[in-house]
Amino acid sequence: xxxxxxxxxxxxxxxxxxxxxxxxxxxxxxxxxxxxxxxxxxxxxxxxxxxxxxxxxxxxxxxxxxxxxxxxxxxxxxxxxxxxxxxxxxxxxxxxxxxxxxxxxxxxxxxxxxxxxxxxxxxxxxxxxxxxxxxxxxxxxxxxxxxxxxxxxxxxxxxxxxxxxxxxxxxxxxxxxxxxxxxxxxxxxxxxxxxxxxxxxxxxxxxxxxxxxxxxxxxxxxxxxxxxxxxxxxxxxxxxxxx
Ligand SMILES: NC(=O)c1ccc[n+]([C@@H]2O[C@H](COP(=O)([O-])OP(=O)(O)OC[C@H]3O[C@@H](n4cnc5c(N)ncnc54)[C@H](O)[C@@H]3O)[C@@H](O)[C@H]2O)c1
Numbered sequence: 001x002x003x004x005x006x007x008x009x010x011x012x013x014x015x016x017x018x019x020x021x022x023x024x025x026x027x028x029x030x031x032x033x034x035x036x037x038x039x040x041x042x043x044x045x046x047x048x049x050x051x052x053x054x055x056x057x058x059x060x061x062x063x064x065x066x067x068x069x070x071x072x073x074x075x076x077x078x079x080x081x082x083x084x085x086x087x088x089x090x091x092x093x094x095x096x097x098x099x100x101x102x103x104x105x106x107x108x109x110x111x112x113x114x115x116x117x118x119x120x121x122x123x124x125x126x127x128x129x130x131x132x133x134x135x136x137x138x139x140x141x142x143x144x145x146x147x148x149x150x151x152x153x154x155x156x157x158x159x160x161x162x163x164x165x166x167x168x169x170x171x172x173x174x175x176x177x178x179x180x181x182x183x184x185x186x187x188x189x190x191x192x193x194x195x196x197x198x199x200x201x202x203x204x205x206x207x208x209x210x211x212x213x214x215x216x217x218x219x220x221x222x223x224x225x226x227x228x229x230x231x232x233x234x235x236x237x238x239x240x241x242x243x
Contacts, residue, residue: 007058039060060096060126093137097150103120110200151164195215
């Protein structure tokens, strides 16, 4: 399988390049082993999709930002990727969504993978829009699309909230591998096998994702989460929109 990776110079892109070496790595910030590709450039994305079997689309703004910026990069960029995949016959696209697409849902045990969007920010709204574009391209053109509602992907948990939301780099790679063989349209939580995870396992089970890591081994040093912090999106839910 030849896989085009966008956003390859970023944190998760770097983790994936170390674990899935066959990726064709691109980013708007080129680096050693990473070719330049701006996902808002429709023609360049179309060229990059030629001869590809799947796109793993991570490239974009990964935090809250001005509405016009997240619209231009996250939403329009994703439309360019899906459009290019359709035009060049790429059958499969994996989209990096986020827990912030549903960040204003209250803490609920086993919150479904496809809980309806309740964005907590313009960023979260852009992720919900990306998922919705993925659904459109699946329904209209039959693309296989998996949207990953990623929790907190980092080398190790750093905050009490991460005890529930952590996605280890190795599990991220397992999740992408499973997504690359899935058929149909899926929304799947991107979270490890954390003892304290809030989120359903059903979506991961449906695509054969088997997480192995558990944030609990750091529980002693991280302390307990704030019990009043009871929304999925955590601190993002209290930040000003656009800032
Ligand atoms: N890290 C997490 O815990 C987490 C959680 C939820 C969702 N996500 C999503 O996963 C993806 C990767 O996140 P990350 O943590 O690696 O973020 P990151 O900011 O480290 O990486 C994002 C990359 O996208 C690139 N990029 C920005 N604009 C681009 C453009 N126009 N064209 C091509 N590339 C562009 C950046 O240069 C950067 O290298 C993002 O879409 C993010 O929203 C991450």
